Structure formats: C-alpha cells, structure tokens
Amino acid sequence: ELPEVAASASLSPMPAATKDQLVAAWKRGLAAQIKESGALPPGNAKGAPAAWAKPNTGAAAAARRALSSPRTGSSSGDVEAEAVAAWRAAPAAERRRAAKAALEADASDAEAAFALYEAEDELGDGDAAVAALRAALAADPSHAAAARLLAAAEGGADAASAAANDAAGAAEYARQIFDGYATTFDEHLTGTLKYSVPKELALAADAASGGGRSGVDPPRYACIVDAGCGTGLSVEPFAGRADSVIGIDVSSKMLEVARGKGLYSTLLCDDLVSGLATLAQGQCDLIISADTLMYVGRLDGFFEQAERVLASGGVLAFSVESAERATSQGDAGSVALGEDGIGLQPSGRFCHTRGYVEGLAARSGDGDGGAWETAAEPRDVMGRMDGDKPVYATLHVFVRR
The missing domain is CATH 1.25.40.10 (Tetratricopeptide repeat domain)
Structure with missing residues (x-):
C-alpha cells in the first residue's frame, strides 16, 4: 500500500x-x-x-x-x-x-x-x-x-x-x-558558459589554410579530423566545407549526440592518440582540437600522431588553457605548475605554457627545420566562464611542412 x-x-x-x-x-x-x-x-x-x-x-x-x-x-x-x-x-x-x-x-x-x-x-x-x-x-x-x-x-x-x-x-x-x-553539454557551454573557442579556432585555421577572417570564400578541406569532438560544436563552423569529417572522442555518450547532428563521416570512440593512430599517413589536411587538450596533460603523443596524419601543407589548430593566465589570476597559488610547463588546476584540468607547446613543435620532425611552421603567433581568447571567472584559452596554429 x-x-x-x-x-x-x-x-x-x-x-x-x-x-x-x-x-x-x-x-x-x-x-x-x-x-x-x-x-x-x-x-x-x-x-x-x-x-x-x-x-x-x-x-x-x-x-x-x-x-x-x-x-x-x-x-x-x-x-x-x-x-x-x-x-x-x-x-x-x-x-x-x-x-x-x-x-x-x-x-x-x-x-x-x-x-x-x-x-x-x-x-x-x-x-x-x-x-x-x-x-x-x-x-x-x-x-x-x-x-x-x-x-x-x-x-x-x-x-x-x-x-x-x-x-x-x-x-x-x-x-x-x-x-x-x-545531454546538457551544448546548452550549458554555449548558453551559461559563453563558449567561444570553436568560432575563434575556425577563423584561425581558415586563415592558415588560405582563407581570411572576413569569412569570404572560406577554404574547403579534403579531410578534417576533430580530435576530442564531443557533441560536434567544434566542427559546426566547417559544416559543408569538407569531403569527409572524422570525429574522435573518448566519451560514447558525447558521440551519440554528435552522431545525431549528421556532421561527421566517421566517429571513433577512443582517446586522441589511439584514435589518430588508426588513420593513414597524410590522410587529412586539417586537425582541430578545441578545449580537449586540457584533459590530456603531456602532448607528445598528440603531436607525433598529428605530424604523421597531416599531409604536407595541412593545418593543426588547437586550444589549451593558458598557464600564464592561470598562474597570474587571484587563485594562482592553487595552480600546481611543473617544471615542464604543464600545470594542474583546482578544476582538475591542465594548463600549458606557450613555451611548452612551442618547444614540442620545435623538437618534432627529422629535418633541421622540424615538422611544423608556426602559422600565427599564439593568441589568448576568453574561451568561456567558470562560475564568475573567465577561462582563457591559448590558440595555437601550425602548418605541416
């Protein structure tokens, strides 16, 4: 009863x-x-x-x-x-x-x-x-x-x-x-947290690929890899501008949402390095990764696979949370920054210094010039809000030699 x-x-x-x-x-x-x-x-x-x-x-x-x-x-x-x-x-x-x-x-x-x-x-x-x-x-x-x-x-x-x-x-x-x-990711990120990284990253990638920030005649791509695609927010600015789009994410639930948007040719449920390792050498001409690498830590494996998968002239565009900003804000003392330039924040997310990322790019490749050319100076953007505090992302864009 x-x-x-x-x-x-x-x-x-x-x-x-x-x-x-x-x-x-x-x-x-x-x-x-x-x-x-x-x-x-x-x-x-x-x-x-x-x-x-x-x-x-x-x-x-x-x-x-x-x-x-x-x-x-x-x-x-x-x-x-x-x-x-x-x-x-x-x-x-x-x-x-x-x-x-x-x-x-x-x-x-x-x-x-x-x-x-x-x-x-x-x-x-x-x-x-x-x-x-x-x-x-x-x-x-x-x-x-x-x-x-x-x-x-x-x-x-x-x-x-x-x-x-x-x-x-x-x-x-x-x-x-x-x-x-x-289920609540898109609404929370774009509405509550004022998320802006995908748009900024797309503009930077297009500029490095020959397009301009004006958005006139943006370039087309043969194959885009969205590394850490989540629900698909990062690839929305490229809709209709690629022959194929591959999404990689470790969360099967996020991939279910992404699949429903119809933006991807292929979706892989895997971590970034293992997912990229399944792709052919020189298969893609653009790799993007928006607000993902702050969950990864060391980026050596990511750079190695990106170097292999991108064709010559291809673009690698990604964001990291700014260690320089994180260690200069009010709660800077709570950010544990290692000597390698990788910090662990109270949020559980990593932040990376510009020097760490640029050092990885400089050390890659077999030739004297390395595998990467810097397409644009790293740039900080206010990526989103975390409570009442802004979270700054550093945008990095490289071109595969």
Missing part, C-alpha cells in the same frame, strides 16, 4: 537484479522525482520538504492502479540521460541531501560520494568536497575523476607531473566526466 502522501509511483520489473542495479534504479527514480517536484520524496533524506507531506489521494489511487496493472508504456528517449539531466538541474543542496542519503544506505557507493563532492564543491564547502573525494577513492581506488581532482586539491608540482604523465588515467577521467554531461 502506498501512503496517501505519494505524489507518483513507477514500476520497473527487474528480475534477478543485483544490489548495484537496484541502487542505480533508485537513483534514477530520485532524479526524475526531483525534476518533477523540486524536492526529495519522503524517506530518502532527513527532514523531508513540506511540499511532499500534502495528502494527494487522487495521485495515490492512480499509483495503486499502476502497480496492479501490467506496464504498457515506456519513457521516450534515453531514460538514463534524462535522469542525469534532471539530477544536474536540481539545486546543489538537494543533490547533497540525496547523495548523503545514498551513502547512508551504502557507504561503498563511489558514485554517490562523487556526486556529494560535486554538490559540496558547488556550495563552496572545500573541506567537505575533499572529504567526499577521499570517500569516493576509498570506495573505488580506480575512480579516475576523484583521483585527478584530489591531486589538484592537495598536490603540488609533483602531483601535476604525475597526473600529466598518466595517459590512461586522463582518458578515463574525461570519459567519466563527459559521459554524464552529454
């Missing part, structure tokens, strides 16, 4: 479900109910909101009928994606209560601990956020996102260098972050 205070109920037959599957279903239900009512349902957190305590006889009766009848309908779209989007849209205080309730039920739930970290971080409680990261790692020592963010919160230059050298950890970190971000 459902209590008369019930606002809604759902029935999900799960024969022989494991504990983890039941917990996951419970979380999805919570997210859906938070989206519907703006509050947690009773019994899931201490001090249930008053709005849930109002009797709703009609809803309770309808719920009983649903429970006693075969389920004939199903949710339209991706139920998991809808639940994630609803969870992210819920107020941070509600997410904190729900995450704490989940941890009270199962202290070994690493994802609940990480959800608690996200809520505490958004609410500005740094100590509680770090404690939640430790709890996530205690529950799952392989949790890449928790490991990266804890290193950023507690580590110095040594931690930054260790994280930058961990290619497998970097790929897993990006996958964890963006698999849960795909």
